[in-house]
Amino acid sequence: MSQFPIRRMRRLRRTAALRRLVQETHLVPSQLVWPLFVCHGSAVRREVALLPGVYQTSVDEVVKDAERAQRLGLGGIILFGLPAAKDATGSEAYDEQGVVQQAARAVKRAVPELLVIGDVCLCEYTDHGHCGVIQDGDVDNDASVYLLGKVAVTQARAGIDIVAPSDMMDGRVAGIRKALDAAGLSRVPIMSYAAKTASAFYGPFREAAGSAPQFGDRQSYQMQGGNADEAMKEIRLDVDEGADIILVKPALPCLDLVRRAKQEFGSPLAAYQVSGEYAMIKAAAARGMLDETLAMWETLYAIRRAGADIIVSYFAPTAAELL
Numbered sequence: 001m002s003q004f005p006i007r008r009m010r011r012l013r014r015t016a017a018l019r020r021l022v023q024e025t026h027l028v029p030s031q032l033v034w035p036l037f038v039c040h041g042s043a044v045r046r047e048v049a050l051l052p053g054v055y056q057t058s059v060d061e062v063v064k065d066a067e068r069a070q071r072l073g074l075g076g077i078i079l080f081g082l083p084a085a086k087d088a089t090g091s092e093a094y095d096e097q098g099v100v101q102q103a104a105r106a107v108k109r110a111v112p113e114l115l116v117i118g119d120v121c122l123c124e125y126t127d128h129g130h131c132g133v134i135q136d137g138d139v140d141n142d143a144s145v146y147l148l149g150k151v152a153v154t155q156a157r158a159g160i161d162i163v164a165p166s167d168m169m170d171g172r173v174a175g176i177r178k179a180l181d182a183a184g185l186s187r188v189p190i191m192s193y194a195a196k197t198a199s200a201f202y203g204p205f206r207e208a209a210g211s212a213p214q215f216g217d218r219q220s221y222q223m224q225g226g227n228a229d230e231a232m233k234e235i236r237l238d239v240d241e242g243a244d245i246i247l248v249k250p251a252l253p254c255l256d257l258v259r260r261a262k263q264e265f266g267s268p269l270a271a272y273q274v275s276g277e278y279a280m281i282k283a284a285a286a287r288g289m290l291d292e293t294l295a296m297w298e299t300l301y302a303i304r305r306a307g308a309d310i311i312v313s314y315f316a317p318t319a320a321e322l323l
């Protein structure tokens, strides 16, 4: 039974002012986190070929981006490191003089109020490119968790405000919590990449971070994309192990997981609009296939509408500038 002509949905769409009044989903810069890639050297600012507008920067340059993030009122930055040398156990990841630790100290000195998140993983630092240490051809879970605890402690000591494990080892939130607490760092929150699927959309990131696996793939630790119940189980485990913020990744292919996670856990919830999601829009826009800015807004608002409180995105500074 149609209510037309009593009910006309277009009435509230007629002008920009009306549309603004009834807008349901809002986005503010403090909900956006900007991923940054930091490398050794000085005055380095190298654009990542697959990610226009994303750079590998040395510590002095990352400080400039941090100052920009602070000016824009972003929620924070998340740091990924490109080590001077890679080895079997990814030792620069937990070196007090590691590139992320140096960057954290420099950023904290220059912009103390800016929230700095540290990505806790080994894949950028290992010569084999996997997110943990290898034993008998596969990633050894518990040995990796031990090292991840060391990564978190050295990052937190360097001033990192939130540690964000992205490795998908079992028990790593509990392991990292224990390591932090034992080091007197019980105040440092953990944002866990709780549900992270083995996704093709991480492709461009692996160029940016130099972290492509040298053999095999990540399917023995990252989740199968089609499994939603398993994703909820993964998140529950991380919440029970002490995760303060949970993160779902990638974002657009997992909007249903974002929605379910928000409903089932009520925890602060982040979603990561990953490199491939960004690159796809950039590439299509460069070929005149779509409007980049409109596509950016549409995706960011969709992620918010699904239930994400926090969005990690390479669009963060661009979006904040326009907000």
Ligand code: PBG
Pocket (backbone or CB within 6 Å): 119, 121, 123, 131, 166, 167, 201, 202, 203, 204, 205, 206, 218, 273, 274, 275, 276
């Ligand atoms: C490392 C890590 C990855 C991303 C974030 N942390 C890559 C991977 O798991 O292969 C991907 C982020 C992106 O694609 O933007 N564990």
